[in-house]
Structures are given as structure tokens and as C-alpha cells.
Amino acid sequence: MTAIRRYLPSWLSSYAALYILFxxxxxxxxxxxxxxxxxxxxxxxxxxxxxxxxxxxxxPALIDATxxxxxVGASAAILSTVFGILAARSITRYRYPGRRTVNGLIMAPLVxxxxxxxxxxxxxxxxxxxxxxxxxVVLGHVLVCIPYSMxxxxxGFEGFDRSLEEASADLGESAFGTFRRVTLPMxxxxxxxxxxxxxxxxxxxxxxxxxLTGTEAxxxxxxxxxxxxxxxxxxxxxxxxLLLAASFVLMTVAEIxxxxxARRTQNEGGLYA
Amino acid sequence: xxxxxxSERTISDRAMIEIRDVTRSYGAFKALDNASxxxxxxxxxxxxxxxxxxxxxxxxxxxxxxxxxSGSIAVDGQPMDGIPANRRPTNMVFQSYAxxxxxxxxxxxxxxxKRLKLQSGEEKRxxxxxLAQVSLTGLGKRRATELSGGQRQRVALxxxxxxxxxxxxxDEPLSALDKKLREQMQVELRRLQQAVxxxxxLVTHDQYEALAMSDRIAVMFGGRIxxxxxxxxxxxxPVNRQVADFLGGMNFVKAxxxxxxGASLVVDTLGFGRVRTDKPKTFVRHGGAATLGIxxxxxxxxxxxxxxxxxxxxxxxERHYFGEITHLIVxxxxxxxxxxxxxxxxxxxxxxxxxAPIRLAYDPEALVAxxx
Numbered sequence: 250m251t252a253i254r255r256y257l258p259s260w261l262s263s264y265a266a267l268y269i270l271f272x273x274x275x276x277x278x279x280x281x282x283x284x285x286x287x288x289x290x291x292x293x294x295x296x297x298x299x300x301x302x303x304x305x306x307x308x309p310a311l312i313d314a315t316x317x318x319x320x321v322g323a324s325a326a327i328l329s330t331v332f333g334i335l336a337a338r339s340i341t342r343y344r345y346p347g348r349r350t351v352n353g354l355i356m357a358p359l360v361x362x363x364x365x366x367x368x369x370x371x372x373x374x375x376x377x378x379x380x381x382x383x384x385x386v387v388l389g390h391v392l393v394c395i396p397y398s399m400x401x402x403x404x405g406f407e408g409f410d411r412s413l414e415e416a417s418a419d420l421g422e423s424a425f426g427t428f429r430r431v432t433l434p435m436x437x438x439x440x441x442x443x444x445x446x447x448x449x450x451x452x453x454x455x456x457x458x459x460x461l462t463g464t465e466a467x468x469x470x471x472x473x474x475x476x477x478x479x480x481x482x483x484x485x486x487x488x489x490x491l492l493l494a495a496s497f498v499l500m501t502v503a504e505i506x507x508x509x510x511a512r513r514t515q516n517e518g519g520l521y522a
Numbered sequence: 523x524x525x526x527x528x529s530e531r532t533i534s535d536r537a538m539i540e541i542r543d544v545t546r547s548y549g550a551f552k553a554l555d556n557a558s559x560x561x562x563x564x565x566x567x568x569x570x571x572x573x574x575x576x577x578x579x580x581x582x583x584x585x586x587x588x589x590x591x592s593g594s595i596a597v598d599g600q601p602m603d604g605i606p607a608n609r610r611p612t613n614m615v616f617q618s619y620a621x622x623x624x625x626x627x628x629x630x631x632x633x634x635x636k637r638l639k640l641q642s643g644e645e646k647r648x649x650x651x652x653l654a655q656v657s658l659t660g661l662g663k664r665r666a667t668e669l670s671g672g673q674r675q676r677v678a679l680x681x682x683x684x685x686x687x688x689x690x691x692x693d694e695p696l697s698a699l700d701k702k703l704r705e706q707m708q709v710e711l712r713r714l715q716q717a718v719x720x721x722x723x724l725v726t727h728d729q730y731e732a733l734a735m736s737d738r739i740a741v742m743f744g745g746r747i748x749x750x751x752x753x754x755x756x757x758x759x760p761v762n763r764q765v766a767d768f769l770g771g772m773n774f775v776k777a778x779x780x781x782x783x784g785a786s787l788v789v790d791t792l793g794f795g796r797v798r799t800d801k802p803k804t805f806v807r808h809g810g811a812a813t814l815g816i817x818x819x820x821x822x823x824x825x826x827x828x829x830x831x832x833x834x835x836x837x838x839x840e841r842h843y844f845g846e847i848t849h850l851i852v853x854x855x856x857x858x859x860x861x862x863x864x865x866x867x868x869x870x871x872x873x874x875x876x877x878a879p880i881r882l883a884y885d886p887e888a889l890v891a892x893x894x
Binding site: 410412413415416417418419420421422423426430431434435512 | 613
């Protein structure tokens with residue numbers, strides 16, 4: 250028994266190490282090959298260069314795709330956060346029959362196969378007579394972003410003590426003043442966090458954008474198109490590395506903000522209360 | 523903590539809050555049913571009752587968070603109809619304290635002052651003064667999340683007092699504190715009220731809290747005000763069994779009315795015999811029966827050969843020890859329910875054997891007639 254117990258932890262930790270390696274090895278390859286002088290991703294590296302990064306701003310199609318992605322990402326983030334605020338406020342503040350069902354239905358797109366969602370969205374858009382464009386991509390992204398937005402905002406709104414707003418009114422503040430001085434500062438971190446999460450998801454999303462876009466490509470679609478040309482691979486790797494870094498930074502900031510918001514509202518009891 | 527403490531302070535006869543025929547209905551349910559009440563300037567007034575009796579509804583209507591379905595409320599002579607909470611001369615200490623978690627102690631206290639656009643020196647001075655009043659000097663920079671329950675309560679108090687309201691409303695402010703801190707805060711709140719002289723209206727379900735702090739108490743049940751009187755009057759002369767019961771132990775004895783005139787009642791009881799008592803102003807006769815009540819501590823054990831002018835004899839059936847007092851259950855021939863007696867332990871009440879014969883002295887003044 251003791252032998253197993255002594256042996257087990259080291260076995261477990263090497264398993265954990267392998268697991269992490271397996272998860273992140275592909276991700277590590279991306280930046281490594283993006284600074285390789287040769288166009289083929291093969292070890293050993295033939296030399297180190299930033300050439301591929303320097304090439305990126307000189308590709309007009311890439312600039313367009315980046316701009317498209319930023320527009321779609323910003324629109325989707327704002328729209329899904331607005332809807333998320335309304336839904337999260339209703340879920341956390343009011344008690345009504347069907348509250349859980351509504352919550353479940355809003356969260357459902359998280360577990361639906363994305364390819365099915367994309368095809369269904371395409372059918373709906375065509376039925377509505379909408380021509381495919383960045384606008385339809387935004388609509389699709391709003392659908393997949395709302396569950397994330399909801400999750401972030403609900404954890405920020407939960408435990409928001411209604412008497413805080415009453416206390417503000419009691420101390421002479423108007424409804425708008427209360428919103429500005431109490432409600433907004435309390436939930437602002439959650440809102441910003443939701444915006445960042447939704448933007449990041451939209452920025453990286455491929456399947457829905459692929460089905461719903463017209464002639465204008467978003468970044469993931471541009472990348473996918475470039476993969477047909479072997480010579481373009483290093484550029485794609487460089488772009489991928491930048492996207493990865495951006496996503497990582499955005500998600501980290503979002504999570505820090507979400508935690509701050511949750512702490513503000515939920516830990517209202519203080520250390521000793 | 524307070525530089526000056528006046529022991530007895532006179533309360534003016536001027537009305538600070540006038541509540542006239544106020545009803546608050548939610549559909550068919552009446553949270554408050556035709557309540558009328560006058561609270562005087564400078565008074566420490568408590569609304570006492572079990573949960574759901576309408577006391578919080580009434581307080582929230584004074585604050586402006588709820589509107590009467592019918593009836594009117596006036597504060598300092600001004601009708602409050604249609605005036606929102608932010609323009610009323612009242613401030614509230616919330617049950618949850620509602621301390622703004624994104625602001626520090628100083629910013630919390632200064633919250634309401636910001637709108638008054640005071641000169642910065644004046645604002646700072648008033649914040650310091652309020653913090654001193656609640657013994658929080660030096661804690662101004664603390665974050666709200668770093669405070670203990672008692673400190674948070676003091677911040678809530680300071681934040682309201684700094685506005686110099688005409689009325690301070692307190693919604694069960696001590697219910698979240700542990701027993702020892704609660705008792706300490708009762709004394710402090712009372713002292714603070716005496717020092718600032720503002721009208722305090724306290725909502726509580728704790729009868730000891732109400733008795734210890736108030737100038738007057740309104741006891742409420744089921745949306746109605748049952749009795750309004752001083753703590754002593756409420757405790758010693760409850761108008762009915764419900765009020766008597768809510769304010770602590772009370773022995774009830776059935777009585778037959780023999781004679782009734784303007785000021786007194788003569789009743790026959792089994793156990794206590796014929797008794798003459800004061801007739802309460804609110805006493806309404808229903809047929810020939812009445813109920814007499816006597817508090818357990820108004821029955822005293824008669825030791826050895828001691829005698830009293832008024833006594834009853836019986837037998838100890840139960841004994842419960844509570845440290846400084848002993849609680850005896852005494853069967854009296856003729857009474858359908860045994861009497862509860864509390865006796866201090868300085869003469870050995872904790873050693874009275876169960877089953878022993880016992881004699882109890884009482885003052886007929888302590889027997890209070892009430893409606894059922």
C-alpha cells in the first residue's frame with residue numbers, strides 16, 4: 250500500500266505533465282515555425298527571421314480580413330452583451346415561472362454542434378431573404394456569444410443587493426445618479442469582461458462565419474483560404490501567432506474583470522460578516 | 523465615545539410623523555390595515571411585531587420605497603404623497619446595511635453629501651464628525667469589504683446621520699449581530715439618539731430590543747397596530763393576550779366579572795380568589811368573562827414562615843435552572859394551567875425540590891385585566 254501511495258503521486262504528475270504537453274505542443278509549434286526562414290515547417294529550423302511578420306501588413310487581402318473581423322467582433326460583442334445584460338438582469342433579479350427553462354434555452358447553443366447551428370442559421374437567413382454579408386455573420390456570432398455573455402454577466406450580477414440602489418435613493422440620489430454612481434460601477438467590470446469574451450470568440454470563430462459570409466472574409470476564413478498555398482504557410486503561422494497572443498491577452502483581462510465584478514457583488518458580506 | 527450623554531431628555535409634543543388610516547394591499551392581502559399613528563419629535567419609537575405584521579412595510583412607506591394603497595403619511599407637517607425617497611427628510615439604516623462595496627468608509631459616508639455641493643472642507647468636517655459619533659475615527663480609508671459586521675453597521679449609521687435627517691429609520695439593524703454585540707449596540711444606539719436628538723423609528727421583532735431602547739413602542743399583528751405605549755406600559759399593561767404573549771412570559775387566569783365601574787374591575791378567579799384591579803382604558807367587556815394576566819417574575823416565593831397579604835399555595839411540578847434565575851412550574855388547586863414563576867437564585871430557589879409544597883406572594887396590582 251505504502252509503496253503504491255509513494256509511487257502514485259510521481260506517476261500522476263508525469264501524467265499531468267504529458268497531458269499539458271499534448272494540449273499545448275501544437276500551440277507552441279505555431280510561434281516556433283513562424284520565425285523559421287524556410288517556408289516548410291520542419292525541424293531543425295533553417296534560421297530565425299521576422300520576415301513573415303513584416304510581410305503581414307503588406308498583404309491587402311489580410312488587411313481587409315482583419316478590418317472585417319474587427320467590425321464583426323465589435324458588433325457581435327456589443328449586441329450580445331446588450332442582450333446578455335437584459336437576460337442576466339432578468340434571471341438574477343426576478344423570480345418568475347419558467348426562469349430556469351429560459352436560462353437553459355439561452356445557454357443551449359453552447360452544446361449544439363456548431364456546424365448544425367450554422368446550417369440552420371443559413372437556412373433562416375435565406376428564408377428571410379437576407380443576402381449573405383458581414384451582417385449575417387454578426388447575427389450568427391451573436392447567437393453563439395450570448396451564452397458566454399450570460400455566464401460572465403450572471404456571475405457579476407448575482408448577489409447584487411437591491412438595497413444598494415435603495416440606499417442611494419435614500420441618500421438623495423436621483424434614479425440616473427444611482428445608476429451612474431452605484432449600479433454601473435458595480436457591474437462595469439462584468440460588462441467589459443463580457444465584451445472582451447464575445448469579441449474574442451467572434452474573432453476566432455470559423456464555421457458560422459464560413460457559412461454565413463458573402464464575399465467578405467473574416468480572419469479565420471482568410472487563413473483557411475491561404476492554406477491552399479504552401480508558400481503562404483509561414484505567413485499564416487505568423488498571423489496565427491498574433492491571433493493566439495491577442496486572444497490570450499483578451500481572455501485573461503476578461504477573467505480578471507469578471508472575478509473583480511463577482512467579488513464586488515458577492516463578497517458584500519465582508520471578511521467577518 | 524460620546525462626549526455628552528444626557529440621562530433624561532424631554533420629548534416635545536410636536537408630531538414628527540403622522541400616519542393616517544394607512545392601508546397597503548397586495549391583491550386581497552392587506553400588509554397594513556388602516557393604521558394610524560403619531561410619532562413625536564425627538565422620540566425613539568419602535569415598531570414591534572412578528573415577521574409579516576406590516577412593520578417593515580410601514581417603515582418603507584415612511585422612507586418612500588413603498589406607497590400606501592390608501593391613507594396618508596406626513597413628515598414634519600409635510601404630506602409625503604408623491605414625494606420620492608430621494609426628496610424625503612428621512613434616512614434609513616438597512617437590514618443588510620447596504621454599504622457600497624466599491625467605495626471606502628469615507629466615500630460611503632460622504633455619498634449623500636456629494637449632491638449637496640458643500641465646500642470640500644465642510645464635507646470633510648461633517649464626515650469626520652459622523653465617523654466620530656459612531657466611534658469609527660481613523661477607519662475612513664478602510665475598504666467596505668475589510669469591515670466586521672459591527673463596523674459595517676456603524677458605517678451605515680454614520681452615512682445616514684451625516685445627512686442630518688429629521689427622522690432616522692432603522693430596519694432591524696441589530697439582527698445580524700451576535701448576542702453580545704447586539705446588547706452593546708442597543709446601549710450605544712440609545713445613547714446616540716439621546717445625543718443627536720433626532721427622531722428614531724426602529725423596526726424589530728425582538729421585544730427586549732424594543733423595551734431597552736424605546737421611548738414608545740407600537741406592537742403590531744397582522745397589519746394592525748394592537749397597542750401604542752411606553753415600554754413599561756406595554757410590558758405591564760398589555761391590552762390583549764397576543765401583546766402580552768409577544769412581550770414575554772405571562773400567566774393567564776380565567777376570571778368572572780363581579781363588578782365594573784369607570785376605573786376598576788372586581789373579578790372572581792379560581793386560585794387568586796376575588797381581585798380588584800385597575801380597568802385598562804382600552805378594556806372592552808365581552809359578556810361576564812375576562813382574562814387576568816400576571817408575569818412570572820411578579821410571583822415571589824414565600825420562604826419558611828414568611829407571610830404576605832396576598833398569596834397562593836400550590837405544588838412545584840417542574841424546575842428549570844437558568845444561571846441567575848430558576849424557572850418553577852407551580853400547580854395551584856383550581857387553576858386549569860400551572861403557573862410559571864421565575865425567582866432569582868440568591869435565596870436558593872434552584873434547590874427547591876420538585877413536588878414540594880410552595881406558597882407564592884403577589885401584588886394584586888400585578889394582575890392585569892385584558893381582553894381575550
